[in-house]
Amino acid sequence: MMDLKAYLAERSSLVNDFLKKRIGVGAISPVDEAMAYSALAGGKRLRPILLMAAADAVGGKGTDFLCVASALEMIHTYSLIHDDLPEMDNDDYRRGRLTNHKVFGQAMAVLAGDGLLTQAFEVMTEQQGVAPDTMLEIIHLIARCAGPEGMVGGQALDIGAENKHLTPAEMKQLHEAKTGALFIASIRSGAILGGGSKEEINGLTKFAALFGLAFQITDDILDVEGDARIMGKNAGMDEKMNKSTYVSLYSLEKAKEMALDTLNEAEEVLRPFGEKAEPLLEIAKHLYNRKK
């Protein structure tokens, strides 16, 4: 069995190194410092790692696609910065550190997010070793998943969802957009970049959807059961904000059952990929068992 901890450490350090080198190049203003503060705050680097693992799963070389992989982390980071703003979730801590606007002020935090989002697309176009038409397909996919049909749309649904009882279908749509779409962008991009067949690309896209679902359910469970000191952020926020979650809609026990069922289904979807997909599966299991 693979050493997942070593694998994650190695892959995330590739992303960290890339971001450390790339952010701030040609800086003309303090916004690069604000961008770097959040981008180098030591996240899990989950989306880039998933992209690389998906490329590996179809027989490609995942680490060849560090530009696109890191761009996804930049998009994820921008979304966290804007999400933490006082007018949004109003969070003071993230990844155990003060949030961007607490350190740099609200205006600079808006711009740091804008800068990361914009530069993510710049970084994507710097990817070498990919046919230009494939690269355009990837940019289109990522923009679509990150935009109003995906992540941004999900955030907008989330704003309207406070103090409102969602139906299970509404909540599913919200999460598929808010967090699921970027997982799909990551894993599907990896499958395409790695040279997967149409069937493989669709198979991994299905895995991505299940992965996103399991991730979200576990997130909702952690918000109830998690330890703020371990998570580096406050627990119990969903209840405080009166948000519909898998726990509030189905009960804690049922949510745990759903998470496990989803994980098992994800494992089934990966079966045809054999050993090459072991990292994807181990990451999914690891996230399911996570404490933060």
Add this chain to the structure above:
Amino acid sequence: MMDLKAYLAERSSLVNDFLKKRIGVGAISPVDEAMAYSALAGGKRLRPILLMAAADAVGGKGTDFLCVASALEMIHTYSLIHDDLPEMDNDDYRRGRLTNHKVFGQAMAVLAGDGLLTQAFEVMTEQQGVAPDTMLEIIHLIARCAGPEGMVGGQALDIGAENKHLTPAEMKQLHEAKTGALFIASIRSGAILGGGSKEEINGLTKFAALFGLAFQITDDILDVEGDARIMGKNAGMDEKMNKSTYVSLYSLEKAKEMALDTLNEAEEVLRPFGEKAEPLLEIAKHLYNRKK
């Protein structure tokens, strides 16, 4: 001599039609309504028109590049939405209407900006009739000019510039980034898309820099001399915010002289392009004479 009014009306209506059709497709949340509110608020469509005019000036067909042209307007619009936020310039009116956050709330305005910026890149990849490697070059150029080395960086400099006396060099850098870079992105993109030679592309890029400078100086003059009712926004804001401008640093008279000199230099740069560049020149003159 060309009928500039008819030309601008025709070209801006192409952009309006495109945006009207494109924004809101596949909408899952109210953010698309907020995006459309600002994107369809009847701006000058200056950046898309400049892109198309630049393509025409090198012998291409400008109207073939409506996707990229409109994407630039989406980026411009997002920057206005975020710029108007309470934590930034805190403006209540824009283009004679309530600003985005006054209508949709601050959180939705942040997301509307994010959505427009993200979807702009999606729309760029939908451009037909351009070689994929050229399209990647264009996306790279636009992202760079709109990001922390360009517009976002300029905005960040602007935040730090309030209540601070800038040197002429500092103010020049601020404006080159904040407004100049996107003009360069527009005009240079048009020159590339239109199939211009390296010399033509560089010539029009020089014109773009001069255009941006003349635009900014005129903007500073209008803020002093303009009529709020005609402009659709408050005058005297620069003085109120204690910002360094071409007027405050050089005097009103000197600023007017600089604007005219810059316009004349821009005309010189366009001379080798002959009649094909007439629209670019007429737009520059029109902007110089504008009242809003």
